[in-house]
Amino acid sequence: MWFEEELKLSKAQIPTAVCLSTVGNDNHPNARFVSYKEIIEDSFIITGPLNSRKGTEIEHNNKVALTFWWTETERQVRIQGVATKLSEERADKYFNERDRDSQAVSSVCEQGKEVDNLEQLQKKVLEKASDEIKISRPANWGGFSIKPIRMEFMEFKQSRFHHRKLYEIEKDVWNLKQIQP
Numbered sequence: 001m002w003f004e005e006e007l008k009l010s011k012a013q014i015p016t017a018v019c020l021s022t023v024g025n026d027n028h029p030n031a032r033f034v035s036y037k038e039i040i041e042d043s044f045i046i047t048g049p050l051n052s053r054k055g056t057e058i059e060h061n062n063k064v065a066l067t068f069w070w071t072e073t074e075r076q077v078r079i080q081g082v083a084t085k086l087s088e089e090r091a092d093k094y095f096n097e098r099d100r101d102s103q104a105v106s107s108v109c110e111q112g113k114e115v116d117n118l119e120q121l122q123k124k125v126l127e128k129a130s131d132e133i134k135i136s137r138p139a140n141w142g143g144f145s146i147k148p149i150r151m152e153f154m155e156f157k158q159s160r161f162h163h164r165k166l167y168e169i170e171k172d173v174w175n176l177k178q179i180q181p
């Protein structure tokens with residue numbers, strides 16, 4: 001509901017941006033923005049290459065966090081949860097929904113690998129995008145479904161007397177606490 005309210009007012013080019021935090025393989029927290037897709041079966045969906053840094057970190061430790069900051073409605077949502085790989089069918093669905101340029105980048109590039117020749121790589125992407133052949137999902141492209149265990153909804157107040165509601169799940173029951181600003 002909060003997301004829908006933000007979407008109505010947002011002037012952002014990518015209002016779906018959400019910060020995904022993972023635990024690095026060296027135990028350093030690691031964070032980057034990704035695009036939030038939707039909620040399915042009470043879980044948050046994100047997509048991307050599975051053999052990227054985020055993918056290998058999640059494979060190593062599936063405890064992750066998502067953090068939204070919505071500028072128009074001045075609300076922050078913090079989610080901690082457990083990530084599970086999307087099925088092949090779901091991954092196909094999200095890949096097929098991507099525009100052709102994004103599909104070409106995902107098909108040609110190995111996200112996070114060092115670039116030997118940037119111009120050559122870009123040329124390959126352009127060639128891929130401009131031919132007529134259907135771009136199929138690379139085997140290493142997919143996504144994660146993140147089942148929340150803790151969620152905090154904060155309404156930012158100029159007075160700094162923010163309103164914070166913390167939900168935590170215990171034995172399938174969500175408990176709600178109002179917490180101090």
Ligand SMILES: Cc1cc2nc3c(=O)[nH]c(=O)nc-3n(C[C@H](O)[C@H](O)[C@H](O)COP(=O)(O)O)c2cc1C
Pocket residue numbers: 014017032033034035036046047048049052053054055111112
């Ligand atoms: C607004 C925004 C949205 C993004 N959406 C995605 C996304 O949905 N999936 C993705 O893999 N990377 C996305 N990226 C790129 C990531 O921030 C990041 O550079 C990439 O996933 C590599 O991260 P990693 O090396 O930790 O795996 C997005 C970046 C921005 C700024």
